[in-house]
Amino acid sequence: MLKFTRNKLATVYRKDGRTIVVHGVLEDDIYGFEVDLDIGLFNLEILAIRGKWNRMENSECPRAIPFLQEAVGFRMNEEDFTRKVQKIVGRKACRHFADLILECCQTAKDAATMILQEEGQEKPLDIEIDELFSKSKPAISVQEKNHPPGPEVTGGMVIDLHVHSLPASPCSTISVEQLIEQAKEIGLDGICLTDHNHLWAPNQVEDLRQKHGFLILRGNEITTEQGDILVFGLEEEVKGVIKLEALREKVLQAGGFMIVAHPFRGFLTFGVGYLGLTKEKAMARPVFKWVDAVEVLNSKVSEEENSFAAQVAAGLGLPVTGGSDAHGPGEVGNYATRFPGLIQNEQDLIKALKKGDYSPVTFRNK
Numbered sequence: 001m002l003k004f005t006r007n008k009l010a011t012v013y014r015k016d017g018r019t020i021v022v023h024g025v026l027e028d029d030i031y032g033f034e035v036d037l038d039i040g041l042f043n044l045e046i047l048a049i050r051g052k053w054n055r056m057e058n059s060e061c062p063r064a065i066p067f068l069q070e071a072v073g074f075r076m077n078e079e080d081f082t083r084k085v086q087k088i089v090g091r092k093a094c095r096h097f098a099d100l101i102l103e104c105c106q107t108a109k110d111a112a113t114m115i116l117q118e119e120g121q122e123k124p125l126d127i128e129i130d131e132l133f134s135k136s137k138p139a140i141s142v143q144e145k146n147h148p149p150g151p152e153v154t155g156g157m158v159i160d161l162h163v164h165s166l167p168a169s170p171c172s173t174i175s176v177e178q179l180i181e182q183a184k185e186i187g188l189d190g191i192c193l194t195d196h197n198h199l200w201a202p203n204q205v206e207d208l209r210q211k212h213g214f215l216i217l218r219g220n221e222i223t224t225e226q227g228d229i230l231v232f233g234l235e236e237e238v239k240g241v242i243k244l245e246a247l248r249e250k251v252l253q254a255g256g257f258m259i260v261a262h263p264f265r266g267f268l269t270f271g272v273g274y275l276g277l278t279k280e281k282a283m284a285r286p287v288f289k290w291v292d293a294v295e296v297l298n299s300k301v302s303e304e305e306n307s308f309a310a311q312v313a314a315g316l317g318l319p320v321t322g323g324s325d326a327h328g329p330g331e332v333g334n335y336a337t338r339f340p341g342l343i344q345n346e347q348d349l350i351k352a353l354k355k356g357d358y359s360p361v362t363f364r365n366k
Helices: 061-071 081-092 095-119 129-133 142-146 176-186 202-212 244-254 269-274 279-283 303-316 346-355
Strands: 006-016 019-028 032-040 046-055 157-163 190-193 215-218 220-224 227-232 257-260 293-298 320-323 335-339 359-362
Touching: 006 095, 019 046, 019 095, 032 095, 046 061, 046 095, 061 081, 061 095, 081 095, 157 176, 157 215, 157 293, 157 320, 176 190, 176 202, 202 215, 215 346, 220 244, 227 244, 227 346, 244 257, 257 346, 279 303, 293 303, 293 359, 303 320, 320 359
Parallel strands: 157 190, 190 215, 257 293, 293 320
Antiparallel strands: 006 019, 019 032, 032 046, 157 335, 220 227, 227 257, 320 335, 335 359
16 A cells, blocks of 8 residues: 655744744655745745755755745735745745745744734733743743853763754754864763764764764654654664654663753744743643653753743753754854763763753853
8 A cells, every 4th residue: 555644844933023933844755845934923024935955856856945035025914925925936946845835824824913912912921922032031041040151060071962963964064073073172071963863873973982082972853743852762763753652652662761852942833822831831732741851951042942941841840951952163062961970872871861860051152
């Protein structure tokens, strides 16, 4: 019997007072691509589009990317908006890109409506979306509450649990060799390679360890319907989007460990009601039932989002970690995790993670 699987995922977050950003991903048995749209909150105008292929059917596919720019300036409240996207993007670029852009736009429209409705309330909720993304100081600062700045971090082993390298992660712009050299230069004790849905071979990593005289560990950032999960100890390559419950079963069987990455970088669109979260509502998100720890220091999200993640983790009693989420030069070690004991291999790491005796730290002065 012929089987065909297609998965779509979109996240939305507020960039500033006038702009929201939607990130869309499509993965099926043939294609894999993603798109980011900057959209005006008040006029619903497409301000910018960034597209990228992760997996292509043929060598002609990359030619679609430049034509995405022709949709910049379109407004969703125009009567012929859908037709224009289908005609301009669908015909000149790719109909799959056009479909994903339209779905992202609908997500943005729903999110914008909710944001504006919430801002119009006389009595806002306990934690409004504006509070999470405002520039004001958060009620609880992860760094101030638990972790001193980088130069103050002493004792134990400090490991960056979340880094990406090129070409294993196509979204990265730094090679694994450069990552290692920069990690050594700033004084980290080790890094974990957590490339997107990519499993490093043990012999590859061992060769890198021997060459550089540096602790390099293997992990994996896996895409689920509930968001990105850092997985350690799973010797299976997972492609595309997997159900979180199914991933949990695999990791348990392998004796591994799961950390939810940047849990509030954006909110899953099939849960758009999560916009304007309170801590109590956030604690009820399904993702937290299936993970072992929460990443609360990530350099790709705002301080407010990190702080909110820390509040939620504290409310749930889950351990917390830090990782740079490095994708380019000068990012590795921005955040990391300090372990009090010696870690020499992946077995030591998983044992330490399960013990729960560690803390996220700010390591590099950004």
